[in-house]
Amino acid sequence: MDQLLNDFSPGLFFVQAFIFLVLILILRKVAWRPILDALQIREDSIQEALDAAENAKKDIEKLQSKNEKLLDEARLERDVILKEAREASNKMKEETKEEVSKISEKMIEDARAAIITEKHAALSEVKNQVATLSLEIAEKLLRATLKDEKAQKALVDDFVKELNLN
Amino acid sequence: MMIAKKPISFVVVLILAVFSNFSYIENEKDNEEIQGNPINTQEEIDAYIQHHLQDAHDFVLFTNGNTGHHIGFPLPIIIWDEGIHFFSSSKFHYGEEVAESKGKYYVLHHEKIYRTDATGTLALDDHHHPTNVRPLDFSITKSVVGILLTGILMILGFGSLARGYKKGPIPTGFSRVLEPLVLYVRDEIARPNIGEKKYRKYMGFLLTVFFFIWCLNLLGLMPFGFNVTGNIAVTVCLAMFTFFIVQFSGNKEYWKHIFWMPGVPVPMKILLMPIEVLGMLTKPFSLLIRLFANITAGHVVVMSLIALMITLKAAFGPVVSTGMSLFLAFFISIIEVLIAFLQAFIFTMLSSLFIGMAVAEHDHH
Numbered sequence: 001m002d003q004l005l006n007d008f009s010p011g012l013f014f015v016q017a018f019i020f021l022v023l024i025l026i027l028r029k030v031a032w033r034p035i036l037d038a039l040q041i042r043e044d045s046i047q048e049a050l051d052a053a054e055n056a057k058k059d060i061e062k063l064q065s066k067n068e069k070l071l072d073e074a075r076l077e078r079d080v081i082l083k084e085a086r087e088a089s090n091k092m093k094e095e096t097k098e099e100v101s102k103i104s105e106k107m108i109e110d111a112r113a114a115i116i117t118e119k120h121a122a123l124s125e126v127k128n129q130v131a132t133l134s135l136e137i138a139e140k141l142l143r144a145t146l147k148d149e150k151a152q153k154a155l156v157d158d159f160v161k162e163l164n165l166n
Numbered sequence: 167m168m169i170a171k172k173p174i175s176f177v178v179v180l181i182l183a184v185f186s187n188f189s190y191i192e193n194e195k196d197n198e199e200i201q202g203n204p205i206n207t208q209e210e211i212d213a214y215i216q217h218h219l220q221d222a223h224d225f226v227l228f229t230n231g232n233t234g235h236h237i238g239f240p241l242p243i244i245i246w247d248e249g250i251h252f253f254s255s256s257k258f259h260y261g262e263e264v265a266e267s268k269g270k271y272y273v274l275h276h277e278k279i280y281r282t283d284a285t286g287t288l289a290l291d292d293h294h295h296p297t298n299v300r301p302l303d304f305s306i307t308k309s310v311v312g313i314l315l316t317g318i319l320m321i322l323g324f325g326s327l328a329r330g331y332k333k334g335p336i337p338t339g340f341s342r343v344l345e346p347l348v349l350y351v352r353d354e355i356a357r358p359n360i361g362e363k364k365y366r367k368y369m370g371f372l373l374t375v376f377f378f379i380w381c382l383n384l385l386g387l388m389p390f391g392f393n394v395t396g397n398i399a400v401t402v403c404l405a406m407f408t409f410f411i412v413q414f415s416g417n418k419e420y421w422k423h424i425f426w427m428p429g430v431p432v433p434m435k436i437l438l439m440p441i442e443v444l445g446m447l448t449k450p451f452s453l454l455i456r457l458f459a460n461i462t463a464g465h466v467v468v469m470s471l472i473a474l475m476i477t478l479k480a481a482f483g484p485v486v487s488t489g490m491s492l493f494l495a496f497f498i499s500i501i502e503v504l505i506a507f508l509q510a511f512i513f514t515m516l517s518s519l520f521i522g523m524a525v526a527e528h529d530h531h
Contacts, residue, residue: 026317
């Protein structure tokens with residue numbers, strides 16, 4: 001201890017304190033501050049880049065999930081549209097069928113009516129024909145019967161007799 | 167290219183480590199010649215090691231063993247003794263002569279300057295310490311040269327790292343080595359101990375002190391014979407910085423925990439007060455002693471192992487003793503490289519821990 005105290009040089013102590021203080025001040029100015037600032041800036045930029053990458057990844061994931069959702073929605077919509085279309089076409093088919101059947105029924109009805117009319121017309125035609133033919137036959141028959149005068153007279157007499165009675 | 171570079175730098179480190187040991191040997195031999203008799207007793211070796219551990223007022227690189235001529239350069243002496251005295255250390259002639267400045271006489275005794283008379287008489291006390299007046303010695307000593315060298319290297323190195331960021335976010339060249347070290351101090355030392363919000367304010371001190379201690383520790387392992395962080399004045403100064411920073415950044419909670427510990431009965435509060443005040447002082451004290459002792463011990467061990475070459479020569483012969491001493495010294499030098507980093511780390515770590523304790527928010531009370 002005695003040796004240590006004897007070895008202690010106050011002059012060197014003050015010189016060292018002075019030099020060290022000046023060294024700290026100079027180095028702070030020319031080295032430590034710019035170095036630490038630069039390191040800070042570099043680290044910040046690296047952090048930023050990492051964050052940006054992370055965010056981009058998240059965005060992509062979000063976008064992907066959004067796309068998935070959109071796709072799902074589209075799929076659902078498609079299903080709905082298809083279903084509706086199918087229903088619509090079915091309905092249309094139904095309707096068409098109904099209409100067609102109605103039309104055909106009506107046509108059948110019409111045809112039937114026409115047939116009946118035609119039949120009636122034909123029948124009346126036939127009746128007329130039959131009447132004409134029977135008249136002609138009757139005329140011919142009368143003519144044949146009333147060829148002689150006597151017969152004609154008898155007939156007239158009959159008529160007259162009938163008339164007189166009335 | 168990178169593969170080729172690595173082994174070369176490793177070899178350079180090895181050469182430096184080994185060479186530094188040789189330089190110690192060289193010095194030992196020099197001393198022999200100056201003293202006129204070889205250093206081969208335990209006491210003389212101890213004295214030589216003591217001499218190395220101390221600061222020096224000259225920068226001696228080599229000494230010519232035959233003539234006792236030193237190759238190196240003198241350093242400026244600045245003393246405050248009722249006025250400023252400024253002269254070259256060559257006036258002392260490596261401690262052999264009395265230097266005169268403005269009518270006052272000074273002598274260098276064990277690398278300390280004492281005021282004396284024209285004949286250079288020193289009055290020694292029982293502990294062989296001179297009782298003469300010791301003027302305040304602000305000289306640019308070898309340690310100060312080391313400190314300045316480290317400071318300039320740090321300003322150049324980290325200044326270029328800072329400038330590099332203007333060109334782009336990734337540093338190039340040597341800055342690539344420095345950047346992870348800065349990040350290490352920030353992320354492993356300052357942030358976890360001080361806290362995310364407040365660490366930034368103390369980064370200037372922590373980074374400076376970390377690299378300062380590390381560089382000086384490494385400088386001490388190089389062949390120039392620096393021993394800066396093994397100098398008690400330097401470690402006291404560094405610990406004082408930590409001490410004052412901690413006290414000035416202490417918040418209300420910190421002072422409350424020292425003088426009026428919450429959550430304990432009143433007698434305990436009174437009992438704890440002096441203990442806590444003592445703790446306030448022992449923290450920086452442990453810092454300064456730890457650094458000083460580790461580095462001093464490292465230097466002493468390396469030099470003692472080299473001295474084995476001389477002390478074991480009688481027992482094992484010159485070849486075996488030299489081989490043993492070189493092998494052990496080399497091994498310890500490698501460990502010293504590790505300790506150089508470790509001590510810088512521990513000093514910074516504990517400093518930031520103390521700062522963290524002073525600025526911590528005590529939510530649980």
